[in-house]
Amino acid sequence: MLAYRHAFHAGNHADVLKHLVFVQVLRYLGTKDKPYWLIDTHAGAGAYKLGSRHAQLHAEYEQGIARLWERDDLPPAVADYVDLVRAHNPDGTLRHYPGSPALALQLLRPQDRLRLWELHPTDIKLLAQHFGQQPHTEVHHGDGFAGLKSQLPPPTRRGAVLIDPPYELKADYGLVVNTVRDAMKRFAEGVVMVWYPQLPRIESQQLPQRLKSAAPKGWLHVRMTVQRPGPDGFGLLGSGMFVINPPWVLHDTLQQVMPWLTQALAQYDGASFLLEQHAV
Secondary structure (H helix, E strand, C coil): CCCCCHHHCCCCHHHHHHHHHHHHHHHHHCCCCCCCEEEECCCCCCEEECCCHHHHHHCHHHHCHHHHHCCCCCCHHHHHHHHHHHCCCCCCCCCEEECHHHHHHHHCCCCCEEEEEECCHHHHHHHHHHHCCCCCEEEEECCHHHHHHHHCCCCCCCEEEEECCCCCCCHHHHHHHHHHHHHHHHCCCCEEEEEEEECCCHHHHHHHHHHHCCCCCEEEEEEEECCCCCCCCCCCCEEEEEEECCCCCHHHHHHHHHHHHHHHHCCCCCCEEEEEEEEC
16 A cells, blocks of 8 residues: 555646646736645655665656756646746756655745645655754654544635645545545635546546546546557556536646647657637
């Protein structure tokens, strides 16, 4: 159950899509003066060294952030995200990749609040070490699915939730749906971001449709497929982000970005993306 370490996958194509959307959501929330809370249910270690043995095992970042690093034709939203990663690599060499908590700290304002949850015994130590003393931030060792209930609704009635479990177990898919439904009961106006892996398994394929039924006030779904299945029929084909109560500008931004990004990260000729939304 606790074998998963995000360090093996830091900066890969799935991180690029997840964090591109994540940054755009936080940018939008920051346009209004009223403070907001950000709750990350599966925060991992928070930041990663790409030279570590974990990251180097499969060097997945080479097919993700590294493909964008030297390009001079980045669309504005992609450039915004890459610039935040560059801030963690001041000498210009790609050595560090910020996880969602690190990106959040770059974007949250003094009046905003950050709540981080992590269950893995090694990652929670790293998370607490790097983020435990940050202003207006709380780090919790525990199950983020269960912990989210205690955080909603935030006192400011403005907030966002990021849910991106490892999906090691089939049960994670059901837990995601149940957690989202509960979150919407507690905080109907909140922005909920769910990341999921695109895998050749029925649970992954059905998740977006299940989430649509839990989002009565509107949703956005973006999926990027960049890789074909391996010889055994398995492998991470791509990933998706499902956003409940998305910022109204997000669809137009992604409509402009996704053709470029899919081509930039494609690992085979059949790479594609899906972008759909339902607005109320």
